[in-house]
Amino acid sequence: xxxxxxxxxxxxxxxxxxxxxxxxxxxxxxxxxxxxxxxxxxxxxxxxxxxxxxxxxxxxxxxxxxxxxxxxxxxxxxxxxxxxxxxxxxxxxxxxxxxxxxxxxxxxxxxxxxxxxxxxxxxxxxxxxxxxxxxxxxxxxxxxxxxxxxxxxxxxxxxxxxxxxxxxxxxxxxxxxxxxxxxxxxxxxxxxxxxxxxxxxxxxxxxxxxxxxxxxxxxxxxxxxxxxxxxxxxxxxxxxxx
Amino acid sequence: xxxxxxxxxxxxxxxxxxxxxxxxxxxxxxxxxxxxxxxxxxxxxxxxxxxxxxxxxxxxxxxxxxxxxxxxxxxxxxxxxxxxxxxxxxxxxxxxxxxxxxxxxxxxxxxxxxxxxxxxxxxxxxxxxxxxxxxxxxxxxxxxxxxxxxxxxxxxxxxxxxxxxxxxxxxxxxxxxxxxxxxxxxxxxxxxxxxxxxxxxxxxxxxxxxxxxxxxxxxxxxxxxxxxxxxxxxxxxxxxxxxxxxxxxxxxxxxxxxxxxxxxxxxxxxxxxxxxxxxxxxxxxxxxxxxxxxxxxxxxxxxxxxxxxxxxxxxxxxxxxxx
Numbered sequence: 001x002x003x004x005x006x007x008x009x010x011x012x013x014x015x016x017x018x019x020x021x022x023x024x025x026x027x028x029x030x031x032x033x034x035x036x037x038x039x040x041x042x043x044x045x046x047x048x049x050x051x052x053x054x055x056x057x058x059x060x061x062x063x064x065x066x067x068x069x070x071x072x073x074x075x076x077x078x079x080x081x082x083x084x085x086x087x088x089x090x091x092x093x094x095x096x097x098x099x100x101x102x103x104x105x106x107x108x109x110x111x112x113x114x115x116x117x118x119x120x121x122x123x124x125x126x127x128x129x130x131x132x133x134x135x136x137x138x139x140x141x142x143x144x145x146x147x148x149x150x151x152x153x154x155x156x157x158x159x160x161x162x163x164x165x166x167x168x169x170x171x172x173x174x175x176x177x178x179x180x181x182x183x184x185x186x187x188x189x190x191x192x193x194x195x196x197x198x199x200x201x202x203x204x205x206x207x208x209x210x211x212x213x214x215x216x217x218x219x220x221x222x223x224x225x226x227x228x229x230x231x232x233x234x235x236x237x238x239x240x241x242x
Numbered sequence: 243x244x245x246x247x248x249x250x251x252x253x254x255x256x257x258x259x260x261x262x263x264x265x266x267x268x269x270x271x272x273x274x275x276x277x278x279x280x281x282x283x284x285x286x287x288x289x290x291x292x293x294x295x296x297x298x299x300x301x302x303x304x305x306x307x308x309x310x311x312x313x314x315x316x317x318x319x320x321x322x323x324x325x326x327x328x329x330x331x332x333x334x335x336x337x338x339x340x341x342x343x344x345x346x347x348x349x350x351x352x353x354x355x356x357x358x359x360x361x362x363x364x365x366x367x368x369x370x371x372x373x374x375x376x377x378x379x380x381x382x383x384x385x386x387x388x389x390x391x392x393x394x395x396x397x398x399x400x401x402x403x404x405x406x407x408x409x410x411x412x413x414x415x416x417x418x419x420x421x422x423x424x425x426x427x428x429x430x431x432x433x434x435x436x437x438x439x440x441x442x443x444x445x446x447x448x449x450x451x452x453x454x455x456x457x458x459x460x461x462x463x464x465x466x467x468x469x470x471x472x473x474x475x476x477x478x479x480x481x482x483x484x485x486x487x488x489x490x491x492x493x494x495x496x497x498x499x500x501x502x503x504x505x506x507x508x509x510x511x512x513x514x515x516x517x518x519x520x521x522x523x524x525x526x527x528x529x530x531x532x533x534x535x536x537x538x539x540x541x542x543x544x545x546x547x548x549x550x551x552x553x554x555x556x557x558x559x560x561x562x563x564x565x
Contacts, residue, residue, distance in 0.1 A: 049439065051435065051439070070438065070443075071435075071438040071439045072438050072441045072442060072443045072444075074439075075438075075439060075440055075441030076441055080439070080440075081439050083435070083436065083439075087433045087435060087436035088432075088433075088436070089428065089429050089432035089433060089436070089437075090432055091428070091431075091432060092428055092429070092432065096425065096428070099425055100425050100426065100429045100437065100440050100442070101440045101441075103422040103425060103426070103441075104440065104441035107422055108422075109420060109421060109422070112422065148436075148440060149439075149440070152440055152441055
């Protein structure tokens with residue numbers, strides 16, 4: 001297993017945002033993480049990416065215990081992530097943004113620059129290289145976030161709603177990009193609301209509700225699972241039908 | 243760098259080099275070296291305050307340590323004040339690490355307030371400590387015993403020493419700007435969380451920036467006390483010393499290479515002008531001037547003159563070409 005989370009919990013006071021969540025991800029998979037708003041997906045994500053230490057449990061990446069390691073250690077180990085709200089470096093150019101990521105494995109300026117240009121090519125941002133990040137719109141920012149992470153040469157990438165807020169045609173373009181990244185041998189975990197994206201991209205889906213994993217399996221099967229339907233639509237629907 | 247920028251830098255360098263020849267009066271030279279000294283300390287501040295965005299309002303602590311040590315070493319051992327410069331640097335590095343480790347747990351305003359508190363504590367403490375001259379301060383050699391005491395009657399040597407140090411600070415900043423370290427500093431300034439997710443060790447990087455900044459600020463302090471041959475708690479650790487660095491860098495453009503130099507030229511000239519026009523009766527005017535500049539920068543151009551120039555210069559070139 002590339003990534004294994006064992007009984008991860010995260011408490012805020014008496015409230016469990018994540019409770020006993022376990023998951024294992026194999027090298028080369030694309031896994032979707034779905035669930036209604038407030039299900040604890042982002043918190044779980046943050047625990048896995050090192051942004052927030054779990055209150056209990058263990059996270060193991062490629063045999064290395066990274067449960068309480070800081071985010072930079074995760075990056076160095078090969079775990080990359082994007083943010084739900086794009087966190088691009090606004091006053092830096094697109095190229096400089098990507099170079100921050102590239103510097104992780106290429107300490108010298110020219111090597112980092114070459115690596116960044118390579119990534120800009122893959123992410124179709126090359127034409128915008130010299131523009132400041134703040135001039136970009138939402139699709140550009142989301143793309144830039146992905147590019148920055150890609151420049152760190154990760155083995156596993158967490159995409160936190162990287163496609164939310166895009167128009168249908170932009171979504172198609174982004175799906176193409178995610179496929180290319182997967183084709184490069186990078187394992188992907190995607191948090192997403194758009195079912196179209198999940199259906200198109202993922203081989204396996206993990207459904208989260210009230211801090212717990214309530215179902216997992218092939219996307220087509222999961223959407224028929226009664227527990228999942230209840231989580232999204234409430235139990236009233238079944239009662240009314242009955 | 244574009245051709246225009248290179249020409250601008252060459253022009254600025256030429257003016258700075260030739261200034262003592264063009265304006266040979268003692269007054270003009272005094273103003274010139276005051277500008278350079280202010281530019282050195284503001285450029286030093288710029289490394290951590292401008293590039294990394296960690297607004298320290300307590301940099302007077304490093305300036306003060308740098309200013310006190312040469313005169314202290316002279317008073318105790320009789321060695322030339324110059325011997326105290328490396329000691330001041332070493333102490334400033336230690337101070338930067340001791341302050342930085344806890345203070346960088348704080349962000350934004352809280353960090354700034356912590357730095358003010360520490361600088362004020364040191365100032366008050368120094369003012370009551372007999373060993374370092376208490377409230378009266380310390381004095382250097384009244385008459386130079388040789389060139390190594392660096393007590394010149396003429397202003398010109400000071401001017402060129404300051405210019406040389408400024409060149410070194412700016413060169414280091416220029417190299418930093420182009421390196422991984424500089425890139426990480428700017429990333430931290432923009433978004434710490436994103437920076438660390440990309441593998442930047444945020445606290446370590448900030449600490450390195452603070453140490454580098456403290457080294458140059460300490461040197462600026464040493465230059466000040468060696469030239470004036472005197473330092474007291476107010477002129478070494480006073481809050482105005484710290485605030486001046488912030489205002490100069492912010493005025494010219496924090497986080498830009500030449501911003502602090504431009505800011506120093508403008509602010510020191512203004513200060514000199516108010517002092518000359520109003521004499522001793524206008525000593526409070528410095529505060530009013532600082533306050534006014536803060537209001538203007540905050541309201542109209544938070545990026546300072548550098549940002550303003552970046553915005554208008556493309557338009558200028560275009561209109562010139564069109565004409």
